[in-house]
Amino acid sequence: MSGIVSGIDYGLLFGGSGNATSGLLGTLYGGASATGSISTTDPLTALTLAQKNETTDVANEAKDPTVARDIAAFKKGIAEAKDIKTALANPNVLKVLLTANGLGDQTGFTALAQKALMSDPSDPKSLANQISGTNSAWLSVAKTYDFAKNGLAELQNPKVQATIANGYAQTLWEQSLDQQTPGLSSAMQFQTQAASITGVDQILGDPVNRDVVLTALNIPLQIAYQTIPAQEQAVSSRLDIAKLKDPQFVKTLTEQYLLNKAQTATISSGTDLTSLAAQTGGIVV
Numbered sequence: 001m002s003g004i005v006s007g008i009d010y011g012l013l014f015g016g017s018g019n020a021t022s023g024l025l026g027t028l029y030g031g032a033s034a035t036g037s038i039s040t041t042d043p044l045t046a047l048t049l050a051q052k053n054e055t056t057d058v059a060n061e062a063k064d065p066t067v068a069r070d071i072a073a074f075k076k077g078i079a080e081a082k083d084i085k086t087a088l089a090n091p092n093v094l095k096v097l098l099t100a101n102g103l104g105d106q107t108g109f110t111a112l113a114q115k116a117l118m119s120d121p122s123d124p125k126s127l128a129n130q131i132s133g134t135n136s137a138w139l140s141v142a143k144t145y146d147f148a149k150n151g152l153a154e155l156q157n158p159k160v161q162a163t164i165a166n167g168y169a170q171t172l173w174e175q176s177l178d179q180q181t182p183g184l185s186s187a188m189q190f191q192t193q194a195a196s197i198t199g200v201d202q203i204l205g206d207p208v209n210r211d212v213v214l215t216a217l218n219i220p221l222q223i224a225y226q227t228i229p230a231q232e233q234a235v236s237s238r239l240d241i242a243k244l245k246d247p248q249f250v251k252t253l254t255e256q257y258l259l260n261k262a263q264t265a266t267i268s269s270g271t272d273l274t275s276l277a278a279q280t281g282g283i284v285v
Helices: 018-029 043-062 065-080 084-089 091-100 110-118 137-145 158-180 184-196 207-216 221-225 228-236 241-245 247-268 273-280
Strands: none
Touching: 043 065, 043 158, 043 184, 043 247, 065 091, 065 158, 084 091, 084 110, 091 110, 091 158, 110 137, 158 184, 184 207, 184 241, 184 247, 207 221, 207 247, 221 228, 241 247
């Protein structure tokens, strides 16, 4: 039987044996105690469960006392701000806003956030555009809220505040998923946005897309030290971008990403994956 796991023929993408992958998953997750931060639920099952329970789990996350306090402080900061610059200087506002929009790791860079988010997204020379090649999320957020045009009024809009608050709870929930299943939140996000990808630059310029695609295709993340053309060639030579319109292909690619993430996490926790593969007659992809 050739490479079929969870109804997906991995041989179509990567070759190798689906029975090997199944055997490896069974050894890693088949009721054994978790090692380190690895979940006892295999990553493919974890993905299915997370997608099924997402709405309920995010709602419960928003009710958590700590999350509720963060959101209350966010709204208070906006209410007390005299202008958008003042609001973006407030750490409580910045924490929730950036976290909800995929920039949670940038909350310590207040000056950068102010300048990037207040810059004109329609101006090619604006800071948001200039740094979009490194992290496209800055430009995306600048376009979404257009503070350069709308100012503080955008954040004062109750509907906008509700959307940001929900995004904050969503992100924190996703982070909790990653603690148990490495890469799970990125896998979910990639499945949502993969169809909108039309070029290699949208993969390399987006942290989530970059991590999922490079990891799934076994392209070392260290290619970041190479020239942009070299990075683009590394991806385009292995991936037909047009196939990202195919939900089944995206599912296959995403699941391979999770399997590779699980292997990397297991190795770092001290488990000899090569030995496990040999015990099950499997291979390491």
